[in-house]
Amino acid sequence: MIYTVTFNPAIDYVVRMSSELLPGMTNRSNSEECYFGGKGINVSTILKNLGLENTALGFTAGFTGKAIVESVNSKGILADFIELPEGMSRINVKIKGQAETEINAQGPKIPEDAQNKLFDKIKELKDGDILILAGSIPNSLPSDVYERIIALVADRKIDVVVDATKDLLKNVLKYHPFLIKPNNHELGEMFDTVLKTDEELEIHAKKLQEMGARNVLISMAGDGAMLIAETGEKFRIGVPKGKVRNSVGAGDSMVAGFIAGYLKTGSYEEALKMGTAAGSATAFSDDLATGEAITQLYQNL
Structure with missing residues (x-):
């Protein structure tokens, strides 16, 4: 089985305008769309579109989190998210006009007990599985969370894929992704x-x-x-x-x-x-x- 991890999934609310965005003024859109994702969920969606079954792991919260889970399941992907007790999953606003403007939300806090629940799920992976870690780490998670996750499966024949930047990526290389x-x-x-x-x-x-x-x-x-x-x-x-x-x-x-x-x-x-x-x-x-x-x-x- 292929597993993806999305720490901070989001609903992208895309607003399209033909005119320039005017700060401090009432602006009107031409159209709006909602897209449900986050880097790991995006990977899961393309894998499924190419015929590969996979499971999406991560955290969700609030009514937006429920909508994200419904969207993932509707694509035929198994959603195995941990529901957080407080807050709500992000809504990111993407304004596409003569220029593109984005407002990316912070997302809910992830308490330690929820982190441990994710670790427990990772521990259940078996030889031959693939684990895909993608994206930045929310500030409520420890900076070494990628390392801690990969260490949980380092003694098994599990191929790990990491799409991250700078020290986040450098620090996992010792686990031979x-x-x-x-x-x-x-x-x-x-x-x-x-x-x-x-x-x-x-x-x-x-x-x-x-x-x-x-x-x-x-x-x-x-x-x-x-x-x-x-x-x-x-x-x-x-x-x-x-x-x-x-x-x-x-x-x-x-x-x-x-x-x-x-x-x-x-x-x-x-x-x-x-x-x-x-x-x-x-x-x-x-x-x-x-x-x-x-x-x-x-x-x-």
Whole structure:
């Protein structure tokens, strides 16, 4: 079974305007939509769209949390969230006008007993399972929570995927995660430098491998992606042509597509292709990509 973890899921309330947002004034929208997610849930959704069963773990609270659980279940994903006693899951406001403005909420506090309930669920994972950890850590959780979670399964044959940044990512490398996915800017930030060439990206990705990572997937937006595989191979790919409509969830889609591609083919090269197709298909959509859209792009890469 594949498990994803979303510490701080959210409802994204997207407001579309044809005019400029005017502070201090009454503004009127052209349309509104709600999207239910969070990085782990986004990964779960793409995995399911590609035909892979998975379970979404994490925390929810209040009436918004109940709506998130209902949304996850409606997609055919098993929602196994811990309901928090106080607060409510986030509503993030995304205003898309002549410029894009976002207000991201903080989310509920996660008490220690709820954290321990999540740890207990993680302890139940079995050999052959995959655990995907994605996103930042709410300030009510300890800064080493990723390390503590991975340590719980370190003695088992469980592939761990981590999509995080800076020290959050560096500190888990000692547990030899199966896959990490920094983008090119994040990779540079981890070494306090700016990486401009493929050669520089490869050199620094291999440094992360020396620190413990097995496979390093580097996303580069419109410039494509690079994979430095544990086999010693390097794979490089561009992106398909299309109109970018939405950047939210594209990185999560790439992670899900990579895992789906690898599980289906056993090939790192094909995994990179499927990951690129999934990330691009979401970027070309208003919401997370459908399985059909991903497959069509994959076949043309």
